[in-house]
Amino acid sequence: MTAALALTDLHLAYDTPRGPHAVVRGLNLSLAAGRIACLLGPSGCGKTTVLRAVAGFEPVRAGEIRLGDTLLSSPGTHLPPEARRVGMMFQEYALFPHLDAAQNVGFGLRRLPAQAQRARVAELLALVGLADAGGRYPHELSGGQQQRIALARALAPEPALLLLDEPFSNLDGATRERLTVEVRDILRSAGQTAILVTHNEAEAHVMADHVGTMHGGSITHWRNAVAEPSEAHAQPGSPRPWPVPAQALEGAST
Numbered sequence: 001m002t003a004a005l006a007l008t009d010l011h012l013a014y015d016t017p018r019g020p021h022a023v024v025r026g027l028n029l030s031l032a033a034g035r036i037a038c039l040l041g042p043s044g045c046g047k048t049t050v051l052r053a054v055a056g057f058e059p060v061r062a063g064e065i066r067l068g069d070t071l072l073s074s075p076g077t078h079l080p081p082e083a084r085r086v087g088m089m090f091q092e093y094a095l096f097p098h099l100d101a102a103q104n105v106g107f108g109l110r111r112l113p114a115q116a117q118r119a120r121v122a123e124l125l126a127l128v129g130l131a132d133a134g135g136r137y138p139h140e141l142s143g144g145q146q147q148r149i150a151l152a153r154a155l156a157p158e159p160a161l162l163l164l165d166e167p168f169s170n171l172d173g174a175t176r177e178r179l180t181v182e183v184r185d186i187l188r189s190a191g192q193t194a195i196l197v198t199h200n201e202a203e204a205h206v207m208a209d210h211v212g213t214m215h216g217g218s219i220t221h222w223r224n225a226v227a228e229p230s231e232a233h234a235q236p237g238s239p240r241p242w243p244v245p246a247q248a249l250e251g252a253s254t
């Protein structure tokens with residue numbers, strides 16, 4: 001089940017031979033279940049570090065990270081990555097080359113009975129528009145198709161939160177634009193809470209409900225994105241109304 005995310009007065013730092021290097025200083029972010037936020041900001045401002053901390057790869061120096069009712073991280077708490085129900089789709093998060101598309105998608109489902117696994121894999125392949133590609137190996141797929149399989153793999157275990165770090169940056173311009181819209185519609189139809197990191201402002205506004213700009217270790221601006229309603233979003237029963245009313249601002253910054 002998708003869940004709300006809250007980062008409260010978050011402080012993150014790397015240990016270096018010269019002492020701790022503070023990267024994130026007092027960052028606050030609040031994202032309702034089913035919403036997509038995007039973090040924008042200059043290179044080196046700490047966007048990836050925030051995602052790494054949410055995924056459980058970096059400890060928290062101060063503040064806390066909560067997903068739904070679960071405290072994921074605080075100075076005294078660190079849930080391991082595999083216990084967080086956080087999925088990841090990263091640019092460099094390549095598919096396993098020796099597994100076909102269906103096996104890649106099913107990778108995180110090995111605890112399910114075989115029949116349930118097969119059904120879930122088929123559902124995910126259909127969701128990303130590659131129902132017939134299950135038997136193909138990564139090298140037989142285009143870059144855009146590989147990223148769609150990577151998205152299916154990330155969504156398969158039904159993460160409460162999905163993190164996307166520059167997922168389209170290896171793709172050519174046209175594929176990138178098309179996939180941005182496709183991925184947005186898939187996430188919205190799944191009602192998936194997600195955070196996207198990108199350098200591309202246009203991409204941020206197409207993908208996200210909220211755009212946070214990072215500077216100096218915190219989010220200095222948080223605004224609702226303005227984009228055309230997607231078809232998926234316009235369906236009756238869609239998890240969220242569109243457009244998001246301007247007054248529904250739900251993130252804050254310090």
Ligand SMILES: Nc1ncnc2c1ncn2[C@@H]1O[C@H](COP(=O)(O)OP(=O)(O)OP(=O)(O)O)[C@@H](O)[C@H]1O
Nearest residue numbers: 014015016021023042043044045046047048049050
């Ligand atoms: N393992 C590490 N050890 C020490 N410093 C690090 C480490 N990883 C990142 N940093 C530093 O932390 C800061 C934030 O890095 P981060 O990768 O989060 O930035 P970013 O905003 O994602 O950048 P980009 O947009 O270029 O990917 C940078 O100054 C970087 O040099």
